[in-house]
Amino acid sequence: MALSRHFNVKTDDLTILLQVEDEEIRSDDTTAKIQLSKDENEVKKGWNAVLKSQADTFITMSVSSPADCIVAKWTIQVKTATKTEAGIESSDYTLPLPIYILFNPWCENDNVYMADANHREEYVENDDGVIFVGTSDDIKRKGWSYAQYDKDILDCAVYLMKNIGMIKGRARGDPIATTRALSAAVNNDIRGEISEDHGILVGRWNAPYTDGTLPMDWFGSSKIIQQYYGTKQPVRYAQCWVFAGTLTTVLRALGIPCRPVSCFTSAHDNNGDLIILKDEESIWNFHVWNEAWMTRPDLGTEYSGWQIVDATPQEMSSGKFQCGPASLAAIYNGDMDLPYDNKFVFAEINADWIQIGPDKKVQLVNTTSIGQKISTKAIGSYEREDLTNCYKSPEGSIRERETFLKALVKSESEKYREYYQIEDLNKDVKFEIQPFGDVMIGQGFEVVLNIKNQSTTSSHHVTGRLDLSTETYTGRFASSVKRQAFDVHLKPEQKTKVSVMVTFEDYYEKLVEQNYFRVQCEANIAEIHFDYYMSEPFKFRVRNPKVNIEFDGSETLTLELTNPLPIALNNGKFRVHIASQIEEEIKLNQKIPPGQAAQATMKVPHLSPGRYIVRAQFSSDELHYPEGYTTLIL
Template structure:
């Protein structure tokens, strides 16, 4: 017997390194126990006396503190040997086994625990009771487990698990459908601070504040967790991680284009007592959410939708307005973004069907574009539901469906304020939907997973289904007319024959459905002339700092000469479609000859676009063409030109060894004939720098080059990516990266 006053418990070995390695969490840290549900882990408990099996060892496992209950699955009572009669209402049944290698005579107990595959994720406490004494056995974190077949996030492909859970580095695609670029993003989900940050994030959501017991219990479900994380990444409702800003100046924070990864943002949020970090835009929101989801164990990936619709009035039609000089002046509630980045998370959807048809990738979007059930979040929207047009399903399928498959209608705003329809376009929205390929940095096109091929019967059938399932919702908002309009538009049967003086949207335009035929109101009405087709051609790659040169090429099947009036406008544009200053306008009269192409040169000198484009993402080039002899049939062509940044490089040469200091070299040459002021560098990269490393460079004279060497302190082994951001008065946030392998 132990001496009087001596504890029955000698100590416990949590075997953190062994357990974490088995659970694929050792990259986070090995001094804390971090396990995945549905998978066993082992610890050793040493008593100061022999263990008598007639006197059970009780172990209470709980999450949620004082609110934990067996009925909600947040607490469970274990016993060795198992002599406990559990409540029939107990959920989330844990298991414990006494390993055969244990020495009961000496009190050396090797205990193997298995969290259930449906356990709520989060921080747990294990308290052991033996005879009349208690001991805090362990504090541990339980995560989702995509390696466990019983877990609702199970992904049956090791290469995909390595990419979508374990990979700390990614590519996010930006630009436009015709100018696609990739941006390196450091997810860094296995940074040692991430468990603390993510648990704090879950505990600060509005649902937790309202009912902490229900919130913690609901964390067994990745559907619920996905919605919570989507809401918490933005700051609209709940002091979440990121505050959005789509306009300059970015006072009190950093421009969204500055960021190269998630960790510096998440650390700043925690360090500043959970006040929102300034500032984010869609790719930043998505990148940060991807980091949190991967840490929690939900397979996920960022996805970019080029020509992404924002359908504010929820009628699956995007209205765009153009003045007669080609300049897009009229404000519309709707918009088409050059690109929009969201997230896909992998999970089962038993809430939608019993046959697993909606399982798999789900769209989650933390960018605060609108409320979902009263909170700024979006999804999870089953990708299969988006493809089929099942817009009545939760969550937010109709919103995402519009982003990838809304129809566009272009309107000419005449001088008297009336509208003339230019064209209806079923193919403009939802192009080249992109994600990083598994195991490489290549772009994978996943458009076919969101929509059937444009113009096919399947695609139009899905569109009609989407319209039909939205009908009840739209009727409640007095938008039934819009449903009829878009249904006919889908079938190609809509003809505008009359307009009001100042309509504000398609719903206010007087229309008549003609069932595929044109109703003749005048016996002498002539058919329209053959269409003038237009396209833009690059003369050279559009580079920031150089003149931009394009050709507008026109052609027609007409057999007669076509005198044309051509209005060209060039405007600065944000990636979300918001227009800035008009850079240049031109008006010309040219004649299009039969069976000939007409080429109109367009030149935009750097000196002309330098100031207007400083804080904008692309040039919107519009050409409005009218047949002088048939002016009632205008033609429109548009192009979004994204400028290539001048080159910058970062390299780390030689062998890179763990915990041995080395250097990175950054090289950049000023390509323009003016001084770059307020130049600075920021370097970052998980495993190479623990925090962003900032260097102020001063001014750069024309045509000069700098070579800057920066200290590197590798602290993790494996393949790591060094990233650099260069900022100045002329070139904003130019980026480069290089990959190195850190060896022991």
């Protein structure tokens, strides 16, 4: 600090006055008055200012805040006083710009303290990453630029806390209250309408998207947050990975360690009973939420660490579309009676799947399918880290069943006794969809159902139907593609198969976003009067081609994509995103015939030396959202 003259430690005093910029009601939590200590070794609790050194008219001092200080913009006023023979001479100066006080994962006394430096670098400082999407058998990386250092991001995060999350007073220094409120503030409304709270993003899970941006078109959080902060109006449209990527940005900007987490075959439990009724409640191919790191003084130290928060608007909690923080340790142990939203989160990763037959009786329970390959980005790389064993014990283990039944009892589910006294009436005939290899969009494929009579003594007459359909990533039926009826007689230990050949023409016009299919089988075994329903539909995707990106080492990027379809591509274009700084669209002027390559080049604008992630996306009237990425080192 520069003064008008040398600071005399014997006759001069200095006081720092701080106050939260946007709080109208003043209190001990929103204001601070700090007397400069001239003893370098003096340490006080709470606010503290210590003179460290001085030279000529300059002084250096250290100012520290309480670990639970309100996270906000603070204004600073400096007052000086000098003792003279005539009395006290004083002057003051107000800093023209406020300072930001954030959560501090480097501070041992802060509730978000994270001891490991590599973890802090990954979950607080890293401004780029990947989010995992697809199916449990076909996991793909989707690049995401968090860009928490970009213009307006921190200002918007502070605005959300106060104006949308409505966090007041001391709660603004509490990561529990903050993450819960921000899980609501990032979303606006599940129905795609504008709600009164004016949160950042509007969710939409089906076309049309003509009055907004397709969820697949977002490369990162920066444009979303900047657009929202500039207009204070919700941005259209988002799906789960967009909500999760945006919340990651907001929490990291505030200093809260955060990571997006993807769960494959994720249940959506509408009523909190931990039971998913087939054809009544949905199973998402994948769902993405967040984990935030903090202590849980409200629950006890054993529940501290990673906490699940979810900004995707799914079910109301305390009158808002908000979810969490739910302690990961509580989810693992089946502690459903703890805050917040533990039942809903537990069901996402470990609900049981119930099939009700035509006679209204329970016919099967699938206990192992939900909650597979729970994933996040590995520290220091773009590889996948599997978190499944952090959420639950291995499927089929004694502890996993004990934890589920404990959770079921604590959830006070009325279905507890009804659904768990079921005998499997069919031990003879086994049905299994035969896995098949990688299928590129444009190719045909064969769906094969293997049927085996496992009885060594009994023959069986089996009739049924094999259904192939397309579906959304949230597990909702889209269109029927093909059906194949079968009628077979099986001698003891005999095997047979039912196959369906599917061409590009069969499925192309019925595809929906992200190219999901599901195969279902229903059958009747005459001799034992048993109606069979496949406990878990077989799900897969036809793969998009990859956009190849080459850099000449100087200034030119070359983009290339080979058309995999048996039809030409019209109105093709590449979109290129470099970090959060550059986004460019390159339109192609010619059709791309089948098997031919679409190519484009782009000059890389001047950038500071460093490491950048380049992402490219291709789209045309016939082919949507192939992607590719590479690392650019300048």
